[in-house]
Amino acid sequence: GAGVSQSPSNKVTEKGKDVELRCDPISGHTALYWYRQSLGQGLEFLIYFQGNSAPDKSGLPSDRFSAERTGGSVSTLTIQRTQQEDSAVYLCASSPATTHYEQYFGPGTRLTVT
């Protein structure tokens, strides 16, 4: 079956512009996660959605970052007024649930802020 997909695969934007990154999870997966991986760094948790519950936003680095998940499926991560330090690969993962199931990752979106 189809895996997790993300779009765009690459995004180059100018400092100060807003960007939207999209994630399509595996159908039926109730949990969805966003992570950021900066060059040479590990994965940094950003935000997590579980079903219709309020998202866990504890990992968002600033109020310029926000995310939503419509209809419990597709998610968009929005970064407002982008800064050069936002340049990274943004990875999305989905899971059938949270506690006992594995995560399945998308290919990521490489964001470059010039």
Add this chain to the structure above:
Amino acid sequence: KQEVTQIPAALSVPEGENLVLNCSFTDSAIYNLQWFRQDPGKGLTSLLLIQSSQREQTSGRLNASLDKSSGRSTLYIAASQPGDSATYLCAVNYGQNFVFGPGTRLSVLP
């Protein structure tokens, strides 16, 4: 604080060797632990998932063990091949969040 570390940070071995990658975590109240590989410029591919009640999982040439009480997991790769070259990440599931280690960069030389 929930922290995950991986040793070594990088490893280079000749083809055919057996090798062990290590993952340590500070908070043992885990649900499960997952091992991934990441190829350059790519996303993460799941290798093995070990539930907190399990001691080990095997898939082909890969074997992962878990000692929850001591906060350790190992990934054993038998008869390594050049195609195994990648970065290996462990991720610890604490229910509401996954905490990733920094990874071990493996190079298997032909």
